[in-house]
Amino acid sequence: MSRKFWSLLLAAILAPCAAPAMAADETEQGLATLWEVLWHQSGTPTRIVRWENEIRLRLTGVDLPQHRDYILNALRTVTDEAGVRLVDVTDQPNATQLANLKVEVTPDTALEDNQPCVTYLDFRSEDKVDTASIQMRSRDVYRCAYHEGMHLMGVRGHPAGKTVLSYFPVKVDGLLPLDRVMLRAWYSPRMKGGMTPFEALPVLADELVATMPDKATAAQTRDRFFASTMDQMQAYAAGKGDIPSIVKRSGKSTDEGIRRGRSEMSYFLGVAYFEGTTVAVDQKQALSWFERAASAGNRGAQAWLGNRR
Incomplete structure (x- = not known):
């Protein structure tokens, strides 16, 4: 028999075994991305912040006739x-007062080449977004609109996976499946x-598992x-391990950010063990973790311990 026949036969035998492994790998890569998105580039893990009311958009800047439809389509997508209402108030007389989101298209000479767009979220407490602003250079709108749209919704990380939040996305002109998750x-x-x-990760992970063809294998992964996380x-x-590699690769992690990150993580671990999340x-x-965090100056841990004395 030909070599081609035996190759096809071997592939057919191995295929059923390879499928679960491939599914597990895909799930694990997705989970890693969802975990990385919960980290700020400085090296600090973050809490969930999100919009609780409608977003009222005011669009300003240069070349608006050229970019307006694309930006609106990206933000509406x-x-x-997310199930959040977006209202364009740009053309209303009192747009400045109405808007809680300002999107500005800047000249190509503005901003930095290594940061052609940026989102600023304003929240008085770390749970609800009150107002926000986005800036993007005119020539970079096509690769910034969806990326900054994700940040607008409170998703602050820059993970390495298949998402428009990555610095090296697979595509830039639309959301990817993991973004929708x-x-x-x-x-x-x-x-x-x-x-x-640790409270948010199970919610993210369960949404991912629900999209997988083999949900049993995905749940095991x-x-x-x-457990490994x-x-x-x-x-x-405890000062023995390191931040996620994607945070280090961003080139924006700082010693202060990592120091604060260790303190925050100690507090978050205390919450995880106390509530049984993850x-x-x-x-x-x-x-033990609350005491470690409190000794490092973490106010949340100090308050938790103070309430139980």
Whole structure:
């Protein structure tokens, strides 16, 4: 028999075995991306912030006739996926007072070549977005609108996976499946503003698992990912481990950000063990992590301990 026949036969035999492994790899890569998105580039893990009311947009800047429809389509795609109402008030006489989102298209000479667009979120407490502003250079609108639209919704990280939030996305002119997973989870009834990364991760992970053809394999991969992430973060908080590699690759992590990140992670681990999110309830472990965070100056941990004395 020909070599081609035996190659095809071997492929047919191995295919059923390879499929679960490929599915597990895809799930694990997706979970890693969802975890990375919960980190600020400075090296600090973040809480969930999101819009609680409608977004009222005022569009300003240069070349607006050229870019207006594209920007509006990108922002509507993002807000529709999240289930948040977007209202364009640009042409209304009192637009400045009405708007809680300002999007400015700047000249090509503005901003920096390594940061052609930027989003600023304003929140008085770390749970609800009050106002926001986006700037993007005219020549970069096509690769910035969806990226900054994701940031607008409160998703602050720059993960490495297949998402428009990545610095090296697979595509830039539309949302990818993982972006839609993030937005649906971020604005689902289960997610609440102010949630810690360990409280948010199961919501994100379950939304991802629901999209997988083999949900049983995906769920097993999810549980393994939770366990390994807890181990890594306990080492990180204790000063023995490191921040996610994507944060280091961003080139924007700072010693202060990482120091603060270890303190925040200690507090978040305390919450995880106390509430039983991503890990089984363990009051002794919770107290240990709260005490570590409090000794590092974490106000949340200090308040938690103070309320129990």
